[in-house]
Amino acid sequence: MILPGILASGISGHLFSSNYYSIATQTVTGSSVLAVTFSSIPSTYTHLQLRWVGRTTRSTTSDSLYVQLNGDTSYYYSHGLSGNGSSASAYADNTNPNNLGLATASSATSGMFGAGVTDILDYTNTNKYKTLRNFSGFDENGSGTIRLSSSANIGTSAAINSIYIYTNGGGNIDVGSQFALYGIK
Amino acid sequence: MASAPTYTPIATQTLASNASSVSFTSIPQTYTDLVLVGQARCTRATTQSTLTGYFNSDSATTNYSYTGLDGNGSTASSNRLSSGSYQGVFAGLLAAANNTAGVFSQVLLHIMNYSNTTTYKTCIGRNGAAEIGTEAEVILWRSTAAITSITINEILGNNLVTGTTFTLYGIASA
Numbered sequence: 001m002i003l004p005g006i007l008a009s010g011i012s013g014h015l016f017s018s019n020y021y022s023i024a025t026q027t028v029t030g031s032s033v034l035a036v037t038f039s040s041i042p043s044t045y046t047h048l049q050l051r052w053v054g055r056t057t058r059s060t061t062s063d064s065l066y067v068q069l070n071g072d073t074s075y076y077y078s079h080g081l082s083g084n085g086s087s088a089s090a091y092a093d094n095t096n097p098n099n100l101g102l103a104t105a106s107s108a109t110s111g112m113f114g115a116g117v118t119d120i121l122d123y124t125n126t127n128k129y130k131t132l133r134n135f136s137g138f139d140e141n142g143s144g145t146i147r148l149s150s151s152a153n154i155g156t157s158a159a160i161n162s163i164y165i166y167t168n169g170g171g172n173i174d175v176g177s178q179f180a181l182y183g184i185k
Numbered sequence: 186m187a188s189a190p191t192y193t194p195i196a197t198q199t200l201a202s203n204a205s206s207v208s209f210t211s212i213p214q215t216y217t218d219l220v221l222v223g224q225a226r227c228t229r230a231t232t233q234s235t236l237t238g239y240f241n242s243d244s245a246t247t248n249y250s251y252t253g254l255d256g257n258g259s260t261a262s263s264n265r266l267s268s269g270s271y272q273g274v275f276a277g278l279l280a281a282a283n284n285t286a287g288v289f290s291q292v293l294l295h296i297m298n299y300s301n302t303t304t305y306k307t308c309i310g311r312n313g314a315a316e317i318g319t320e321a322e323v324i325l326w327r328s329t330a331a332i333t334s335i336t337i338n339e340i341l342g343n344n345l346v347t348g349t350t351f352t353l354y355g356i357a358s359a
Contacts, residue, residue, distance in 0.1 A: 018190045019190065020190055020191055020192035020356075021188055021189075021190055021191065022188045022191055022356075022357060022358045022359040023188075023359065024359050025217070025358040025359050051217075051218055051295070051297070051356070051358075052297075053297050053298050053304070053307060081254060081261070081321075082254070082263075083252060083253060083254030083255075083262075083263025083264075083321070084252070084263055085252045085253075085263055085264060085265030086263060086264075086265070087262070087263055088254055088255070088256075088261035088262050088263045090261075109327075111303070111304050111305040111327070111329060112304075112305050112307075112325065112327075113297075113298075113304055113305070113307050114307065115295070115297040115298075115307040115308070115309050115323070116309070117295055117309065135309060135311075135321070136309065136323075137252065137307070137309045137321075137322070137323025138307065138323060138325075139250050139251060139252045139265075139307065139323045139324060139325035140250075140325070141250040141267050141268050141325060141327065142250070142265075142267045142268075144250070144252035144265065144323055144325075145252065145323075146252050146253060146254045146263070146309070146321050146322060146323045147254075148254070148321055176301075176303065176304050178217075178298060178358075180217060180218075180356075180358035180359075182191075182356070182358075
C-alpha cells in the first residue's frame with residue numbers, strides 16, 4: 001500500500017487528494033513570537049504533515065527550529081544527511097530536541113525564509129515511538145543548507161495531541177513565518 | 186479545526202511529442218503551497234543533463250540560487266550555484282538520449298508560500314534517475330512576486346521527449 005504522506009514529502013507519484021486535510025495554520029504577523037503551538041490535534045488521521053516557512057530573530061544567518069511533542073522535553077535520537085554547498089555530511093544526534101530543520105535568521109537578507117516539510121507517522125498509535133521525517137532547507141544566494149533527517153523520541157509512545165515549535169538560540173520566530181498542519185487519512 | 190480535503194490537482198501536462206518546454210500558466214492564487222510532480226527525459230546526446238525552468242517571465246540568471254545534496258552511487262556531494270550563474274527552478278538530474286530507453290527522471294518540488302507578495306520564494310525538492318543518481322535541493326527565487334506561471338525546460342534548450350509529464354498540485358491551509 002502506498003502511503004499518501006510518504007508521497008507528499010518524499011517521492012513522486014499520485015496522491016489521493018480526498019485523504020489530505022488542513023488541520024490548522026499558524027502565521028506570525030505583527031511581531032515575532034517565542035513559539036508556535038498546535039494543540040487539541042484531532043486523532044482522526046493516520047499521519048500528520050507539517051509544512052513551514054521560517055525565519056528567526058537570532059543574530060545569525062540561520063537557526064534551528066526545534067519541536068516538542070505533547071510538551072515532552074526529552075531529547076530525540078536523530079540521523080541526517082546534510083549539504084552546505086561545498087560538502088555533504090552525515091550526522092547523528094541524541095543530545096538535542098527534535099530538529100525540524102534550519103530557518104533563516106536576522107542576519108539573512110530581508111525576505112529570505114527557510115522551508116521544510118515534516119511527516120509525523122502513525123501519530124495516534126500508542127504502541128510505537130513516534131518517528132518524524134524532516135526535509136528542509138534554506139538558500140541565501142551564496143550560503144545555505146539542504147537537510148534530510150529522521151528522528152524518534154525514545155521514551156514515550158503516547159498519541160500526539162500537541163506540537164510546540166521554538167528556536168534553538170533563544171530568539172523568537174519572526175514575522176512572516178508560517179506553519180501549516182495537515183492530516184492524512 | 187477540520188476542513189475540506191486539499192492537495193488538489195491543478196493541471197497536468199503530458200508531452201505527446203517532443204517539445205522544448207512544459208508550462209503551467211494562470212496558476213490560481215487560492216492555495217498556500219504548490220507541489221510539482223513529474224517525470225522527464227530529454228533529447229540531448231548524453232547520459233545526464235539538467236532540468237531547469239523559471240517562474241513567471243523571469244528567465245534571467247539574476248534572481249535564482251540553489252544549494253544541492255547529491256548521491257551517485259559512490260560519492261555524496263553538495264554544490265551551490267548563486268546569482269548570475271544559474272537560471273531556474275530546478276537543478277534536476279535529467280535523463281537524456283544515451284540513457285536506457287524508458288528511463289525517465291523523477292521530479293518533486295515543493296513551492297512554498299507561492300502567492301505571498303512580501304517574501305522571497307523558497308522551494309525544496311527531490312529528483313533523480315535510476316542511471317544517474319539522486320538529489321535533494323533548496324532553491325531561492327529572490328522575488329516577492331506571486332508565482333503565476335512555471336516553465337520547465339532542459340538547460341541547453343534541447344527538447345523534452347514524448348511521455349514527459351508534470352502535474353501541479355495546490356495545497357490550501359486552514
